[in-house]
Amino acid sequence: MSSTTLATIVVAMDGPSGSGKSSTSRGVADRLGLRYLDTGAMFRAMTWFMLEQGVDLTDPAAIAEQAGKPDIVSGTDPLAPTITVDGTDVAEAIRGEAVTGAVSPVSAVPEVRARLLQLQRDIIGAGGIVVEGRDIGSVVAPDAPVKVYMTADPAARAARRALEEGGSDAAAVEASLLARDKIDSSRATAPLTMPDGAHHIDTTPYSLDEVIGQVVALVEAAVR
Ligand SMILES: Nc1ncnc2c1ncn2[C@@H]1O[C@H](COP(=O)(O)OP(=O)(O)OP(=O)(O)O)[C@@H](O)[C@H]1O
Numbered sequence: 001m002s003s004t005t006l007a008t009i010v011v012a013m014d015g016p017s018g019s020g021k022s023s024t025s026r027g028v029a030d031r032l033g034l035r036y037l038d039t040g041a042m043f044r045a046m047t048w049f050m051l052e053q054g055v056d057l058t059d060p061a062a063i064a065e066q067a068g069k070p071d072i073v074s075g076t077d078p079l080a081p082t083i084t085v086d087g088t089d090v091a092e093a094i095r096g097e098a099v100t101g102a103v104s105p106v107s108a109v110p111e112v113r114a115r116l117l118q119l120q121r122d123i124i125g126a127g128g129i130v131v132e133g134r135d136i137g138s139v140v141a142p143d144a145p146v147k148v149y150m151t152a153d154p155a156a157r158a159a160r161r162a163l164e165e166g167g168s169d170a171a172a173v174e175a176s177l178l179a180r181d182k183i184d185s186s187r188a189t190a191p192l193t194m195p196d197g198a199h200h201i202d203t204t205p206y207s208l209d210e211v212i213g214q215v216v217a218l219v220e221a222a223v224r
């Protein structure tokens with residue numbers, strides 16, 4: 001009999017940009033009554049802060065010097081996740097081109113990762129949460145009872161994102177996704193990788209609802 005319960009479970013969801021982590025994680029958390037944490041939004045919020053401060057983003061030492069300063073607060077309701085920096089709601093601003101274009105190099109700075117790792121572990125606390133990002137099953141919560149590594153063909157990822165953005169150029173979106181994947185997978189600290197013990201789901205042929213169902217089944221099996 002497993003000692004894991006829904007109240008204590010940590011579901012670690014990792015994968016490259018646009019593979020479906022956020023939408024799947026929110027759907028799973030909603031169906032199971034769990035909290036939800038978007039760690040990518042935290043890295044984006046840190047990047048927004050750096051841009052606001054006029055930090056030279058080509059200088060890792062300058063980024064490191066500022067990494068301890070912003071107060072980043074994440075709300076964990078899967079139906080209405082929130083994110084603020086020093087009390088300012090940045091939920092919309094962090095999805096803009098400026099942040100998207102700068103977030104991978106900022107995320108590669110070890111001091112940024114150390115600061116956010118601490119915040120992420122504080123939020124995870126005793127569990128009851130679905131957490132998504134790039135290093136959740138490998139670094140943030142390596143003992144998570146359920147780990148999922150999601151992928152999808154680059155063309156499918158780009159087409160989904162372009163649709164979401166209301167008809168952006170799919171080729172340009174694909175180039176941007178692949179550029180971020182490259183930096184996220186090759187950095188020295190906590191690179192994107194399939195964690196030990198993860199279930200690999202290639203979401204290309206499945207609808208969002210089907211993928212949510214697959215992950216819910218994994219969680220239900222873990223708490224049985
Ligand atoms: N299985 C699926 N089938 C079709 N569309 C999907 C599927 N999963 C997610 N999507 C859609 O693909 C888009 C990208 O998904 P989502 O934002 O969840 O990806 P992500 O991995 O969190 O991306 P990022 O890392 O860039 O935040 C969204 O518009 C979402 O609705």
Ligand SMILES: Nc1ccn([C@H]2C[C@H](O)[C@@H](COP(=O)(O)O)O2)c(=O)n1
Nearest residue numbers: 039040041043103107133134135180
């Ligand atoms: N655990 C994480 C989560 C995110 N990042 C970085 C790398 C991504 O390109 C960027 C934005 O994430 P997204 O909103 O696309 O999920 O944040 C990371 O390094 N580690």
